[in-house]
Amino acid sequence: MILCYSVVTGLGFGLMYLPSIVIVSQHFTTRRALATGIVLCAAGAGTFLFAPLTEQLVEHLGWRGAMRVLACTCLGCVVCGMAMVPGHAGKEESSEGEDANKSGQKDYGNKVDRKFLAKIIGVELSSTPALFVLFLLTMGDCLSALSLYIPYTHLPPAAIAAGISPSNAAFLISAIGVTNTAGRLVSGWLSDKPSINPMLLILVSIMAASPTHYIFSMISSYWIFLTLACIFGFLTGVWVSAIPSALVNLVGVPLLAPAFGLLTAFRGVMVLSGPPLAGLVVDMVGVKGSAMIVSGVAMTVASGFYVLSVIVSKRLSARGEYQAL
Secondary structure (H helix, E strand, O other): OHHHHHHHHHHHHHHHHHHHHHHHHHHOOOOHHHHHHHHHHHHHHHHHHHHHHHHHHHHHHHHHHHHHHHHHHHHOHHHHHHOOOOOOHHHHHHHHHHHHHHHHHHHHHOOOOOHHHHHHHOHHHHOOOOHHHHHHHHHHHHHHHHHHHHHHHHHHHHHHHOOOOHHHHHHHHHHHHHHHHHHHHHHHHHHOOOOOOHHHHHHHHHHHHHHHHHHHOOOOOHHHHHHHHHHHHHHHHHHHHHHHHHHHHHHOHHHHHHHHHHHHHHHHHHHHHHHHHHHHHHHHHOOOOHHHHHHHHHHHHHHHHHHHHHHHHHHHHHOOOOOOO
16 A cells, blocks of 8 residues: 555656646747646645545545545546647757857866766756756755645644634635645746746745744634735745746756756655654644744745845856856
């Protein structure tokens, strides 16, 4: 059961998630970020719709019957995969990006020996002049991911401990899911604007979302809980949707797959670590709301890495070592 449901399913979903983002980026140019946002919002919508559906399936068909229905649903992804063919947008931008960053790659490549790094992440990605910016962006993303799923696990118990009814506490997660989906769409629309820098959009959304965690640990009003949950869901949706656009600007469409794959791999590790870490703190302190403080601290530190990534990116661009694609 663990092997099939956790390992095999996890690998399968991981192999589906990355191509669905990369393929869309290869087929769109003028509306690329919006198209990516639509694809990403499907995950939030699916989570929101399948949670109650799964409960009904288990109630009427049992857990084995529910698993069979979900398995058949996943099998439909094969049909979607058949429609995924490589696009030409990435190939056209590849030569432009190489010309724009050619001199920067030579100067930057002489500073650091990247042979070992090239074996891990590939020669092309290891030689990009925006590699250090990518590292800072990945660090910020990891800490944001560590923080993101703590409220999904620990917010309802914290709300119940503050006097909120169990049904209202559970609805907070649904509110986060709905507003998160809306945030992903809005982020995609904004990232397509020439005047909007996706990295700045990420920075603003994470910095604005950080205070909600601390306030969660201090309030007792359901409506304040609900309002903050909607704000948190929307802002984190903006962050998730802006990441692919930021990576395209950093390394270009041809290197989006390895860059996004690297970032997603680290993100997965941190997602697994967040809720247990917050639970450990709750057990040590004995206060349910302390989990929200752990989440807030992680997201606050993530904001610092995003600030550094924006600063370093601008400095490299000013020195001519890196040019956004």
